[in-house]
Amino acid sequence: MKILLLEDDKLYSETLKDFLEEEGFEVEAVYDPYSAYDLVYENRYDLYLFDINLPFEDGISALENLRKAHDTTPAIFITSRDDKESLLDGFQAGADDYIKKPVDLDELLMRIKALMKRSQKSKIVRLGDYELNIDKRDLFLNGEPLHIGLKPFALLEFFVMNNGKALRYEEIYSALWSNQEASNGALRVYIAKLKKYFPKAIETLRGYGYKFESAHI
Numbered sequence: 001m002k003i004l005l006l007e008d009d010k011l012y013s014e015t016l017k018d019f020l021e022e023e024g025f026e027v028e029a030v031y032d033p034y035s036a037y038d039l040v041y042e043n044r045y046d047l048y049l050f051d052i053n054l055p056f057e058d059g060i061s062a063l064e065n066l067r068k069a070h071d072t073t074p075a076i077f078i079t080s081r082d083d084k085e086s087l088l089d090g091f092q093a094g095a096d097d098y099i100k101k102p103v104d105l106d107e108l109l110m111r112i113k114a115l116m117k118r119s120q121k122s123k124i125v126r127l128g129d130y131e132l133n134i135d136k137r138d139l140f141l142n143g144e145p146l147h148i149g150l151k152p153f154a155l156l157e158f159f160v161m162n163n164g165k166a167l168r169y170e171e172i173y174s175a176l177w178s179n180q181e182a183s184n185g186a187l188r189v190y191i192a193k194l195k196k197y198f199p200k201a202i203e204t205l206r207g208y209g210y211k212f213e214s215a216h217i
Contacts (some may be wrong), residue, residue: 001046001116005029006036006062008054008076016049019105031055033062040066041215042056044163048075049114052090060086060093067094072126074115078103125160128217130197132160139197144195151176152190159194159202159212168209 003020003163008011008031019026028043030036032055048066050059063075077090077098090098096115099108115130123134131140137153138145158175159167173182176190195202200216 002026002044003028003049003112004036004043004048005049006031006033006054006059007049008032008053009051010147016103016105016108017109018187020112022082023109031057033057033065037061037065042164044214045073047072047116050075050077051114052077052079052081052086060095062088063090063095064093070126070128076111076115086090127160127198127201127214130144130217132156148193148197149190152193155187155190157192159210160214163212166205166211170209172209182192 001026003025005013005017005020005027007016007029010031013029014030015031020027021187028039028045030039034056036050048063050063052059054062059077059079062076063081066073073093074096077095078101079086079090079098079197080101081087087098095116097111099111099153102174124132125132132153133140136145137150139148139153139156140146154176155172158172172187176182176187191202191204198212198217201213203211203213
């Protein structure tokens with residue numbers, strides 16, 4: 001799991017980062033919202049862990065801006081505030097949970113695991129104006145199914161799971177056909193179908209495979 005940690009206290013940030021990495025998470029730490037925006041544009045994260053009191057703008061505003069950009073990544077606020085108004089503002093901005101400073105690290109770990117368990121039950125992935133519905137195994141636009149087919153759906157799901165990664169042909173064949181005989185011709189057809197919806201997100205890597213970048217949707 002990949003976590004983006006936004007905490008302006010560098011020493012405290014290092015403490016949280018070290019703890020989470022010891023627990024097996026991959027953590028990228030930044031100290032201001034603008035740096036967070038830069039990373040979010042280039043990468044996909046499984047969780048945001050945001051402090052509220054930050055330079056330039058607070059964590060609530062930062063998360064609110066991400067939500068306005070259709071970013072649905074689960075988020076937990078770390079806060080020294082205890083007034084109900086701040087907590088309400090945080091949830092209205094799109095937070096999924098919060099934990100008060102000083103943070104009990106074991107409690108933080110439990111909250112992260114609980115949130116991830118809940119979010120895994122949500123089977124909808126937003127891709128710009130589109131929705132990838134895992135339960136219905138189809139791509140939707142404004143609530144209407146596009147009926148792209150099971151194999152193109154499986155390919156899109158595999159791309160999303162490996163967002164930003166250069167994928168070899170062999171990896172894609174294995175994901176789509178498992179023990180069946182792979183078809184490069186069929187793969188090209190599926191790629192062409194997906195490029196109708198995501199023309200800038202799919203990059204052909206000649207002689208190697210493909211790369212899917214959700215940031216380019």
